[in-house]
Amino acid sequence: NAGVMQNPRHLVRRRGQEARLRCSPMKGHSHVYWYRQLPEEGLKFMVYLQKENIIDESGMPKERFSAEFPKEGPSILRIQQVVRGDSAAYFCASSPFGRGSTDTQYFGPGTRLTVL
Amino acid sequence: KNQVEQSPQSLIILEGKNCTLQCNYTVSPFSNLRWYKQDTGRGPVSLTIMTFSENTKSNGRYTATLDADTKQSSLHITASQLSDSASYICVVAVQTGANNLFFGTGTRLTVIP
Numbered sequence: 001n002a003g004v005m006q007n008p009r010h011l012v013r014r015r016g017q018e019a020r021l022r023c024s025p026m027k028g029h030s031h032v033y034w035y036r037q038l039p040e041e042g043l044k045f046m047v048y049l050q051k052e053n054i055i056d057e058s059g060m061p062k063e064r065f066s067a068e069f070p071k072e073g074p075s076i077l078r079i080q081q082v083v084r085g086d087s088a089a090y091f092c093a094s095s096p097f098g099r100g101s102t103d104t105q106y107f108g109p110g111t112r113l114t115v116l
Numbered sequence: 117k118n119q120v121e122q123s124p125q126s127l128i129i130l131e132g133k134n135c136t137l138q139c140n141y142t143v144s145p146f147s148n149l150r151w152y153k154q155d156t157g158r159g160p161v162s163l164t165i166m167t168f169s170e171n172t173k174s175n176g177r178y179t180a181t182l183d184a185d186t187k188q189s190s191l192h193i194t195a196s197q198l199s200d201s202a203s204y205i206c207v208v209a210v211q212t213g214a215n216n217l218f219f220g221t222g223t224r225l226t227v228i229p
Contacts, residue, residue, distance in 0.1 A: 004159070035219075042120075042205065042221040043160070091159050104150075105217075107159030 002027070004094050004108035005074075012114045019079040019086070021111045025094030032075045033105060034060075034067060037089045046090075049075060082115045089113075118143040120208050120220040128226045133196055137223045139189040139206030147209040147216070151180050151191050154203045154222065163191070163204075196227045 005024040035043040045059040049069035069075040093105035120141045129135050148167045152160035164173045164180040172181045177194045203222040210216045
């Protein structure tokens with residue numbers, strides 16, 4: 001059973017470009033979470049999705065950031081018009097039952113975004 | 117304010133020695149506490165999950181303790197190995213609310229031969 005997969009592992013963008021990060025959850029998991037980790041800081045929650053639904057996006061900036069988890073295919077975190085402050089590691093996690101349980105979240109290897 | 121604080125920030129120990137990492141939290145209402153291990157350049161991997169009623173839980177050479185009254189947890193690593201070098205993250209979940217996981221900034225452990 002493959003783990004959570006993220007691609008690309010490394011992404012370099014110039015200011016103003018779009019960044020698109022992909023996450024394929026573990027087989028059988030329908031809950032996906034995105035986190036951002038700045039250097040020397042802890043992970044910060046961004047958004048929680050189930051298939052075709054955004055459950056909680058309270059941690060996501062109101063502008064330029066969006067996320068989706070379509071019925072088919074991976075979850076996508078999209079950052080439009082990137083700025084240098086968006087440089088960070090973005091982690092995706094998945095779980096089978098969602099929040100409100102002691103369900104373990106399984107993390108992917110992360111995508112390291114560098115904005116030049 | 118919901119916060120998770122870990123200490124020390126970093127720690128260097130000799131291979132074969134034991135060590136204890138600390139986590140204090142002010143998160144409420146408490147649901148469970150998790151310890152994750154994050155190798156450099158990788159995603160976090162779960163070590164233990166403890167609910168309110170659990171005082172201790174082991175996973176191999178890792179033993180986590182929880183004191184829900186004082187809102188403290190510790191992670192004890194026995195007979196450390198070079199592969200234990202990583203960041204150890206304490207994560208506390210609340211029972212309700214929009215964002216129910218609160219992450220500490222981690223303790224960076226380095227095991228040297």
